[in-house]
Amino acid sequence: MAHEVSDLRSALELLESVPGQMVSTDVEVDPSAELAGVYRYIGAGGTVARPTKLGPAMIFNKIKGHPGARVVIGVLADRGRVAALLNTRPDRLGFLLRNAVKNAIQPVVVGPDQAKCQEVVYKATDPDFDIRKILPAPTNTPEDAGPYVTFGMCYASDVETGESDVTIHRLCLQSKDEISMFFTPGARHLGAFREKAEALGKPLPISISIGVDPAVEIAACFEPPTTPLGFNELSIAGAIRGKAVELAPCLTIQENCIANAEYVIEGELLVGKRIREDINSNTGKAMPEFPGYTGPANPEVPVIKVKAITTRKNPIMQTCIGPSEEHVNMAGIPTEASIIDMVERAMPGRLQNVYAAPPGGGKFLAVLQFKKGVPSDEGRQRQAALLAFSAFPELKQVILVDEDVDLFDMNDVMWAMTTRLQGDVDIVTIPGVRCHPLDPSNDAACSWTIRDHGIACKTIYDATVPFREKQRFIRAKFMEVDPKKWLPDFGA
Structure with missing residues (x-):
């Protein structure tokens, strides 16, 4: 890594050295709602009301009412940016x-x-x-x-x-x-x-x-x-x-x-x-x-x-911004680590990865990528989901996918749910469990089964293929090529 990160300033120096990861403005901004309103369009993402998107971190150099002050936002509002700052993938x-x-x-x-x-x-x-x-x-x-x-x-x-x-x-x-x-x-x-x-x-x-x-x-x-x-x-x-x-x-x-x-x-x-x-x-x-x-x-x-x-x-x-991708990464990556540790200790080698996806704000939703290697692994994927709920009690929903699904691409995850899940047998509900009070649906007004605010129904969506049926669910195989032969700047 070109820059050793040890504080906020060295982190910003690193981001400034990577094209597209940092922008700044000298136009005065009001910290009362206006600053967040600007960044909502630039790079907030997460569960922020649309339109929004992922984008660079941003420094505001002139803050109304605070001469000489600067404000930075969005430092962690992109998973790739977090990885660069922590020197990993x-x-x-x-x-x-x-x-x-x-x-x-x-x-x-x-x-x-x-x-x-x-x-x-x-x-x-x-x-x-x-x-x-x-x-x-x-x-x-x-x-x-x-x-x-x-x-x-x-x-x-x-x-x-x-x-x-x-x-x-x-x-x-x-x-x-x-x-x-x-x-x-x-x-x-x-x-x-x-x-x-x-x-x-x-x-x-x-x-x-x-x-x-x-x-x-x-x-x-x-x-x-x-x-x-x-x-x-x-x-x-x-x-x-x-x-x-x-x-x-x-x-x-x-x-x-x-x-x-x-x-x-x-x-x-x-x-x-x-x-x-x-x-x-x-x-x-x-x-x-x-x-x-x-x-x-x-x-x-x-x-x-x-x-x-x-x-x-x-x-x-x-x-x-409270609902931004920044919260997804800050809360979600430790959630992933907690689930990986809990499941790996219980059943080594089967869990491939975990993604605390943006729709859940980093806390409510986790996608677990699970590999069934032998017939006796059938059913263990749901055990992994139960362990995930134990590893992170605020988790509300778990989606289980196979190793051929890109768990970081929610379109691919939804494809797996659409083509590999049957609602009557692959959705497992666990009602009456304490979750998180900031989910407004976790309230007695939304279901007669909820006894207290913050209690919810935890749900497992098993979008994995039954082990005995794996040969019927092989994805179309394309020729492996290097697109840079035709587009030299591809991926740059």
Whole structure:
């Protein structure tokens, strides 16, 4: 790889060296809805309302109301781009992350002289301190509850054991020194840390690092059971790079932050304090979430009291559109790694690959490519699907395909479902299972069988050919040629 990636800036340098992967504009943009509105057309993809498409990452060099600030969006909004940033092939990303989990390298704490994130310091004790003026945080739509930090690496520690972890949460700027923090029930390690601290009557110190190495951003999206409580996902990023992630002590709280981050927010989760998420907008809505719908504003969310913000010189704010392909890759690639690991341990050699496809936002839908090598493998493909649900509990649907189907091409997947699946025998339903509350169909209003919001019917679509019938389902075989003989620039 031409450029070694260790932080956001080196990642952007790499993308700038690859044709078609990075664009920029000097035209001023309003961070309130306009910035996301622009990128929706340029490269958002995912479950964003059409028209949208996959495209390059984009830097906005002039942000209305924030002189000198820059905002980058879409760094991870393309699977090929993620692969380039992690120095692998797009089809091997799940395997790379699976190996990284098994070969974790714990983070290290460096001295203040190496804390690039603290080159500029803003303290809440300053009379003109206002996080809304310091952070050029965008809104996705005009209905959003407020400006959101969507790419914040939230880092905190268990108040009793000292075990630390990093996760990504929905963070809304609510006032000059307060940020609301949304926790999906039971889905994040920091939620357990917060609950324990609050039970003890203690505020929880927390740092939020924005604009970091993409390896950290991907690693932060792992969930149990692959990374149980006490597993620090920064160690996965260390394994990806073959070098420990460097942390630095915060200036105003007893916690660490990512030393080369562009921005760091230092604060404490307050004991017992809750706030209505849309207290400033009164829209009843939060922001667009990965399923493609705007999440409802939570009536009571915990509050972070901000103590300071530190930055690098000329910092770059990193953001994403909630339902974009960026979320698909961040959430989906760790999902793939988790499923690969679970199935491979149970039945080695049969699972060929996994794709957490864009229609599911990286969480709800997985395509499993399974090879039946002997007659006794018949039925094991469905066992693999059941293991996938165990590996990633928020998964709602699994599509099973044979090894001759390109699982990364949803047209090919739909072809397999159309020509190899019979609805009465190849669709397996598992009702009444806890899934994810952000899927609006997981609600009693949609089915009398659903007892509580967030419960759903998990479904397996078995589009594999019965082993005894494989000879009847051989795809047409074309002559292998090199098209560059006729079109020298083909594939360039």
